Amino acid sequence: xxxxxxxxxxxxxxxxxxxxxxxxxxxxxxxxxxxxxxxxxxxxxxxxxxxxxxxxxxxxxxxxxxxxxxxxxxxxxxxxxxxxxxxxxxxxxxxxxxxxxxxxxx
Amino acid sequence: xxxxxxxxxxxxxxxxxxxxxxxxxxxxxxxxxxxxxxxxxxxxxxxxxxxxxxxxxxxxxxxxxxxxxxxxxxxxxxxxxxxxxxxxxxxxxxxxxxxxxxxxxx
DNA sequence: CCGTATCCCCTAGGATACTG
DNA sequence: CAGTATCCTAGGGGATACGG
Numbered sequence: 117x118x119x120x121x122x123x124x125x126x127x128x129x130x131x132x133x134x135x136x137x138x139x140x141x142x143x144x145x146x147x148x149x150x151x152x153x154x155x156x157x158x159x160x161x162x163x164x165x166x167x168x169x170x171x172x173x174x175x176x177x178x179x180x181x182x183x184x185x186x187x188x189x190x191x192x193x194x195x196x197x198x199x200x201x202x203x204x205x206x207x208x209x210x211x212x213x214x215x216x217x218x219x220x221x222x
Numbered sequence: 223x224x225x226x227x228x229x230x231x232x233x234x235x236x237x238x239x240x241x242x243x244x245x246x247x248x249x250x251x252x253x254x255x256x257x258x259x260x261x262x263x264x265x266x267x268x269x270x271x272x273x274x275x276x277x278x279x280x281x282x283x284x285x286x287x288x289x290x291x292x293x294x295x296x297x298x299x300x301x302x303x304x305x306x307x308x309x310x311x312x313x314x315x316x317x318x319x320x321x322x323x324x325x326x327x328x
Numbered sequence: 329c330c331g332t333a334t335c336c337c338c339t340a341g342g343a344t345a346c347t348g
Numbered sequence: 349c350a351g352t353a354t355c356c357t358a359g360g361g362g363a364t365a366c367g368g
Contacts, residue, residue, distance in 0.1 A: 131249075133324055138244010140361070143237075156330055167362055172331060182327060196330065203327045210319050217316065218239055221288060221309045246341070262350050273342055278351060302350065 136177040141166050143211065145174060146200070149184065150208040153199035183207055242283040247272050249317065251280060252306070255290065256314040259305035289313055 136142055144163045148154065154162070160171050175198060178184035183204035187197045200208060242248055250269045254260065260268070266277050281304060284290035289310040293303045306314060 131324065133320065134244065134249055137320075138240065143240055165362095168331070169333085169363085170361055173361085193329075203323065206323055207320065210316060210323065213316050213319075214239065214243075214313065217309065217312055218237065271342095273344095274351070275343085275353085276341055279341080299349070 132177075133181050133183075136174070136181055136183075139174060139177070141170055142174055142178070145171070145178070146183070146204070146208050146211060149198060149200050150205070153197050155195060155197055159198065178204070238283075239287050239289075242280070242287055242289075245280060245283070247276055248280055248284070251277070251284070252289070252310070252314050252317060255304060255306050256311065259303050261301060261303055265304065284310070 141163065144166070145159060148159060148162055156168075156171065156175075160166055160168055163171075175184060175186070179186055182201055184198055185201050185204075187199065189195045189197060247269065250272070251265060254265055254268055262274075262277065262281075266272055266274055269277075281290060281292070285292055288307055290304055291307050291310075293305065295301045295303060
C-alpha cells in the first residue's frame with residue numbers, strides 16, 4: 117500500500133479552473149469568444165440574461181486562469197477587447213467534446 | 223418575440239452536466255471511479271475531506287446525468303457498487319485532457 | 329462606452345448526529 | 349456498511365446604482 121501515492125493523488129487542491137468552469141455563464145462566455153473576439157458590451161448583449169457584474173467577475177477569473185486575455189487598443193476612443201488565449205482555445209475545444217458527448221447520450 | 227420565454231428561462235439552458243461538473247469533489251470522485259469501481263465508504267475514505275453528505279448528494283446528481291451507475295449486489299451482506307457508465311468513462315477521459323492542459327500551461 | 333461597488337437572497341456544502 | 353437529516357455559514361450571483 118502506497119499511502120504517499122494515495123495522498124498525492126486524491127488530496128489534490130480544488131483547482132481554480134474547475135471553480136470557474138463550474139460557474140454559471142462561463143460556458144456561454146467561452147463559446148462566444150471561441151467564435152469571435154469581443155468587447156465587454158458585445159458579450160453582455162449577446163448572452164441574454166448575463167448581468168454585467170457577473171460578466172466582470174467571470175472575465176477576471178478567466179484572465180487569472182490565462183484562459184482569456186484582455187487587450188486595450190489605443191484608438192480613439194480606446195477599446196477593450198477580450199479574446200481566448202491559446203490555452204483558452206484548446207479548452208474551448210475540449211468543452212465542445214463534452215457538449216458533443218451530451219448530445220450523443222441525450 | 224416571446225418575452226415570457228426569456229423571462230422564464232434566460233433563453234439558454236444551464237446544462238445539468240456543467241452544474242455537477244463544477245461542484246466541489248465531483249472531479250475527484252470521477253477520477254477515483256475511473257480507476258476502480260467502489261463502494262460508498264471506499265470512495266469516502268479514499269478522498270480526504272469529502273463529507274458523506276456531500277458524497278451522497280454528488281453521487282445522486284451523477285446518477286441523474288447517467289455518468290455514474292449504482293449497482294446493488296445481492297450477496298450477504300448486500301453491497302452497493304458505484305461505477306462509471308460508458309458516458310462517464312468518456313467524460314473522465316475528457317476531464318483528463320483538461321488536467322493535462324492545465325499542467326502543460328502551468 | 330466599460331466596467332465596479334453594494335446589497336441581499338438563496339443555495340452549496342461542511343459538521344454532526346442519527347437510522348436501516 | 350450505506351447512507352439521510354439537520355443546522356449553519358460562506359459565497360455565488362442577480363438588481364441596482366454609480367465611477368472613469
